[in-house]
Amino acid sequence: MNLTDILAQAGGLQSVARDLGVSESQVASGAEALLPAILGGMKKQAQAQPAGLEGLGGLLGQLGGGGLLDQVLSPQRTDVSAGNDVLGQIFGSKDVSRTVAQNAATQTGLDPSLLRKMLPLLAMLVTGFLAKQAGAASGAPSPSGGGLGDLIGGLGGMLGGGKPAGGAAGGLGGLGGLGAMLDMNGDGNALDDIMRMAGKAMR
Template sequence: MQQITDILAQMGGLQSVARELGVSEDQAASGAEALMPAILGGLKKQAQTQPGGLGGLGDLLGQLGGGGLLDQVLSPQPTDVSAGNDVLGQIFGSKDVSRTVAQNAGAQSGIDPALLKKMLPMLAMLVTGFLAKQGGASAMQPEAEPEAGGLGGLLGGLLGGRTGGAGGSGLGAMLDMNGDGNALDDILRLAGKAMR
């Protein structure tokens, strides 16, 4: 779990979230760690259902705003979270799921779900913007295997998915609450909305 939250902290993402929501950076980091499994789980699900797999996911991230999403949160201006809510609607399949995700993360972390619900779109923008920027960099290298570099390798590594092959590196295992490979499935079951 550390991995992606550390990256976001180094980029100044968590500082931006903390400043905007009027919370400490520690609270922002705790909230990010509580919410990250659901966000990454949603992205993983999208990668599995998109035509073209991770390549299709890269296209989707581009349509949602790409690397510009990251820049919006990092800029000193207040973040327009409507873009983040669009991302959440896309990766969770429904805006209602966001509420359940926040409540679930709040119950596990002891953080106020109302705060988590405000953080969720901003974190979604940071993560998808970051992934889009990483994926975009490797898209410039036609000789690279599409699945091997960029978004595929990055998401595979973060999720411990079939691409990165880094299944044992902690995050993939932590994403999973009941051994079926995706924490989001558990959350969706709690929401009573099993997505296929």
């Protein structure tokens, strides 16, 4: 099971489809193309934090924590301002967001404007999901950041097609799990490539 399936089971893709007035299958296709960039942005944030995964856990809370997932899942139309804040934090530039959407449009055949609208909603789902699962894994907020590390290690195994959750011990203390999360389909497509493309577009 990959992250798209997990978000679908949680009702996230259905909620995004309802908000945007499109089919759930279109959202699933967009999510497959957009999630590696979102997760790659989070990987970069973890690398940039002095405390690594612990710092990323704190950042997830600052961005809205598990409440972001609840906002998207609620029957009311989602206010995407929090999602745009998340994108601003992990991508650093609207140019990167636009390039991510354009890259996903090339992969999926979906309209880039639809994918740009989808990005903040998916960013809220992922941030909220990770924050909730990190809290559940640790039982309570922990200065060790262990809950988030366990979560990322497990998800990294699932998304990278490797060891099942709980078995990806190598990723628990560092960024190994996040690296596997970034490359969801094993094709080596990393956010670095997208950011380089955005950099060329800005010149």
